[in-house]
Amino acid sequence: xxxxxxxxTIKRPVEEVFDFVTNAANVTQxxxxxxxxxxxxxxPVGVGATMxxxxxxxxxxxxxxxxxTEYEPNRKYSTKTTSGPIPVRMSYTFESVNGGTRVIxxxxxxxxxxxxxxxxLVVRQQQRQSEAAFANLKELLEAQA
Numbered sequence: 734x735x736x737x738x739x740x741x742t743i744k745r746p747v748e749e750v751f752d753f754v755t756n757a758a759n760v761t762q763x764x765x766x767x768x769x770x771x772x773x774x775x776x777p778v779g780v781g782a783t784m785x786x787x788x789x790x791x792x793x794x795x796x797x798x799x800x801x802t803e804y805e806p807n808r809k810y811s812t813k814t815t816s817g818p819i820p821v822r823m824s825y826t827f828e829s830v831n832g833g834t835r836v837i838x839x840x841x842x843x844x845x846x847x848x849x850x851x852x853x854l855v856v857r858q859q860q861r862q863s864e865a866a867f868a869n870l871k872e873l874l875e876a877q878a
Contacts, residue, residue: 734841734842734843735841735842735843735844735852735855735856735859736839736840736841736856737838737839737840737841737842737856737859737860737863738837738838738839738840738863739837739838739860739863739864739866739867740835740836740837740838740867741835741836741867741868741870741871742830742833742834742835742836742871743833743834743835743836743870743871743874743875744832744833744875745833745834745874745875745877746829746833746834747807747827747828747829747834748807749834749874750827750833750834750836750874751806751807751808751810751827751834753870753874754810754825754827754836754870755778755804755810755825756778757770757771757772757778757784757786758770758771758772760786762869762873763866763869763870763873764862764866764869765862765865765866765869766788766789766790766859766862766866767786767787767788767789768787768788768789768794769785769786769787770784770785770786770787771784771785771786772784773785773798778801778804779801779804780801780802780803780804781800781801782800782801782804783798783799783800783801783815784798784799784800784801784812785797785798785799786798786799790819790848790855790858790859795817795818795819796817797814797816797817797818797819797821798814798815798816798817799812799813799814799815799821800812800813800815802822803824807827807829808826808827809824809825809826809827810824810825810827811823811824811825818845819842819843819844819845819848820842820843821840821841821842821843822840822841822842823838823839823840823841824838824839824840825837825838836867836870838863838867840859840863842855842859
């Protein structure tokens with residue numbers, strides 16, 4: 734199992750950070766490895782809501798769909814893939830801290846085939862992408878202040 738962990742503190746209220754991160758339409762604004770992201774289910778985001786996206790992993794374009802598995806407003810947001818070449822579980826935890834919001838990300842992926850052979854490279858690349866994504870998220874949300 735390939736695991737990625739990252740965190741960031743953003744000088745914005747937890748409600749704003751949570752709403753922005755959990756909106757599938759915003760993902761391409763801050764995660765450079767994601768070229769498409771949209772919600773495919775009707776209604777508000779919550780447990781059972783579905784999304785589709787296109788990600789780039791080690792130069793390969795991967796299409797996937799996912800479902801929200803945990804949704805606690807302003808506290809926790811988790812998803813799992815329901816189709817695509819790589820089973821992935823992602824979890825975001827949100828904490829109010831002095832002057833802002835701390836976001837903690839944990840991603841677990843079940844790599845197979847060629848990607849399993851180069852798992853350490855994939856993990857390093859995805860770790861760098863996650864850290865860059867959080868730097869982008871911080872810059873984007875703090876600029877809106």
